[in-house]
Amino acid sequence: MTRMRAVVKEGNSVRVRRVPVPDPAPGEVLVRVEVAGVCRTDIYVAQGRIPSADPLILGHEFSGTVTRTGTGVSRFAAGDRVAVMPVLPCTTCARCAQGTPECCAHHRFLGVARHGAFAEFVAVPAEVVRPLPDGLSFREGAYAEPVCASLAVLKTGIRTDDLGMVYGANRIADLTARVLDSAGFRHVAAARTAPLAVDAYDFIVETQPVSSAFEEMIRAVRPGGRIVLKSRPAAPVSIDLTAALRKEVIFESAAYGTFQASLEFLVRHDVSDLLGDTHALEDFERVFAADGAGERLKTFLAPGAGLQSRRTTASRVEAGAYPSRP
Ligand SMILES: [Zn+2]
Ligand SMILES: [Zn+2]
Structure with missing residues (x-):
C-alpha cells in the first residue's frame, strides 16, 4: 500500500x-x-x-x-x-x-x-x-x-461611506482591511488604537474575540451602529448585553463570501x-x-x-x- x-x-x-x-x-x-x-x-x-x-x-x-x-x-x-x-x-x-x-x-x-x-x-x-x-x-x-x-464582511449591512473600524491587530484584521479598501470603503481605521473614541463608528469589524474587546467595541460604536463578528473562538465569549441593548447595537455575523x-x-x-x-x-x-x-x-x-x-x-x-x- x-x-x-x-x-x-x-x-x-x-x-x-x-x-x-x-x-x-x-x-x-x-x-x-x-x-x-x-x-x-x-x-x-x-x-x-x-x-x-x-x-x-x-x-x-x-x-x-x-x-x-x-x-x-x-x-x-x-x-x-x-x-x-x-x-x-x-x-x-x-x-x-x-x-x-x-x-x-x-x-x-x-x-x-x-x-x-x-x-x-x-x-x-x-x-x-x-x-x-x-x-x-x-x-x-x-x-x-x-x-x-474576509470577503464575508461585504455581505453585511455596512456601506462604503460609513465610518468604520477593523478592531484587532492580527492577520484577519489586516486582510479584512484590504478587502474593505478594495471594495471602496474610504473611512476605515485599519488598526486598533485603544482607547477608541466613544460613540464614534458606524461599524466595527470584530477580529479579537475576548470580553474586553467587546466592552471597548460596544463603547466605540455609535448608537444603532453595527458590530460585525468575524472570529471563531474555540470557546464562548461573554458580552455585556445590557450595554449593547442600551445603544441598540446591531450584531451581524458573516462566515464566508x-x-x-x-x-x-x-x-x-x-x-x-x-x-x-x-x-x-x-x-x-x-x-x-x-x-x-x-x-x-x-x-x-x-x-x-x-x-x-x-x-x-x-x-x-x-x-x-x-x-x-x-
Ligand atoms: Zn483557516
Ligand atoms: Zn447545506
Whole structure:
C-alpha cells in the first residue's frame, strides 16, 4: 500500500506519521498538496479545544495538483492545479439550495470532521474543488479560504461611506482591511488604537474575540451602529448585553463570501506582503508555536518538501489501525 507523510492527531498526540494514501471515492478527486496554510483553527484542533474526528489529519487551507479522480468526476483530470474550499456542504439544506454552499450551517469541515491537508495527498469532493487561475501561485491558492472568510464582511449591512473600524491587530484584521479598501470603503481605521473614541463608528469589524474587546467595541460604536463578528473562538465569549441593548447595537455575523470570488480577488490583488514563510511538514510544531504566539503573516507547510526524509524513514512504516476515512 502506498503511504504518505501526514500530521496526524490521535488522542493527545500530534505528530508526523506515515499513513495510507487515500483512495478518491466516487465523486472525489485526489489532490497532491503543494502548500497548506496554518490557521488558528488547526492549532485549536491540535490542542483538543475544538472537537474533531480521531485519528485525524489536520489542515484545511491548501492548494495542489489533481493526481487521480474517482468515478463520476469529469471536470478535473490529473495535472490540474486546484484550490479547495474546506467547507464540505450538506448539499440538501436551504443555503445549499440557494447556491451558497460556503455558508451551509450543516457542513463538515476538512481537517476537523475528516482528514485534512497537512499531508502529501488528500481526497476531497469535486464540488469544493476549483481550478487555480493561471496567474496564482500555490501559496496564493492556499490563501483563498482566509480571503473567502474576509470577503464575508461585504455581505453585511455596512456601506462604503460609513465610518468604520477593523478592531484587532492580527492577520484577519489586516486582510479584512484590504478587502474593505478594495471594495471602496474610504473611512476605515485599519488598526486598533485603544482607547477608541466613544460613540464614534458606524461599524466595527470584530477580529479579537475576548470580553474586553467587546466592552471597548460596544463603547466605540455609535448608537444603532453595527458590530460585525468575524472570529471563531474555540470557546464562548461573554458580552455585556445590557450595554449593547442600551445603544441598540446591531450584531451581524458573516462566515464566508463565495470561494470563486475569493480566487478572483487574489487575481486582482497582490497579497504577497501578507504571506510568510513555507516550512517542511516536519516543522509543524515550531510553526504552530509561532502562529499561536501571534505570527502576523500567514505561514505554510509544504508536504512535498520532505521527500528526502520520506526516503530515509520509509523503513519505519507504522503499523496499527488507521482508517483511511473517519
Ligand atoms: Zn483557516
Ligand atoms: Zn447545506
